[in-house]
Amino acid sequence: MSDHNRVLVIASGNKGKIREFQGLLDGLPLSIEAQPDGLDVDETGETFQANARIKAQTVARLTGHWALADDSGLSVTALGGAPGVHSARYAPSDPERIAKLLRALTGESNRCARFCAALCIAEPGGQPLLEVEGRCEGIITTEPRGEGGFGYDPIFEVTGTGRTFAEMPLAEKKQHGHRGKAFTLLEPQLRRLLQEI
Template sequence: MTTLVIASGNAGKVREFGQLLADLGLETRPQPDGLDVEETGNTFAANARLKASAVARATGCWALADDSGLSVDALGGAPGVHSARYADSDGARIERLLRELGEAGAHDPASRGACFTAALALANPAGEVVLEVEGICPGQILEAPRGEGGFGYDPVFFVPEAGLTFAEMPHSQKAELGHRGRAFAALKPQLQEALMAATESC
């Protein structure tokens, strides 16, 4: 069985990856404790490449990384690649986002357009990035959180197509409509082919 290391220390993200990959017959595990990859890229794709390559080299295993985040139109695309570093906790990040949107005068739902982007990169055990895809989910930022599920900005990210926030959606619906789910849908056939061609697992 091929081992795939998920290049993340975020427990919610690792759990979601595991669910999305459950039917591929892989052994998935999180990156080693204490391994910290500096995200110096200016785009989601660049950061995904950095993380996948570094974790693959550190573990000698196939590694799958994503860099994902929220881009809000009225904030000029912020928080963008800084989404996870926007504040010290999920609650504080949401609080800052809503405060800055209010300061920008974005009170009308039509002016609160946003999108979640997920860039995925797969690196082989030598650290070479062999696959890259991107998924995007458009939506709007609500004025107050709704829902108990998900993590990060999920309670304030409303998807008009579903009439729900990410935090209100069941996992299956978020997997279908969400940015990470859309990226995985593009990646999975290629991922399966790449791993089946691998002669060794770690």
């Protein structure tokens, strides 16, 4: 490993998320690695930020490298902010989560929702180095649209675009998306941090 490339472990087992982060981090002097197989971190936090911190700290301590974790989810106004921090555990699979959410909103006129993404980078001692949060406003569609993305992307129409995340190319999703917005806040701080070490 060259002196220029610090290893950054992505604290996730989600291949779609890891690919998205590899794209976002491209151009930074980092070697991106996925977290070890079989690692499962208990997300016991009450907020997206707390869960991101728990995951980053745990993976950093276990791997001995910097770790980047995100906790993100969908909060639907008419459902009192649900599924929120339970977005990934709302149902067993993406299609089931989408179907359950659409059923919960049957006959509901207020379909406002927001995606939030909290990012945390921790160092091997467990100390958080950077923490940011990005948001994206939108509405829940009545049926899935588009082939791209993952999770709730096919039913989340981004405000002002007329398109769901699943209908957007990756560059556009990066521009509008909660993870992209959080990353826009994180990147300059991360660049500074990499220059200081």
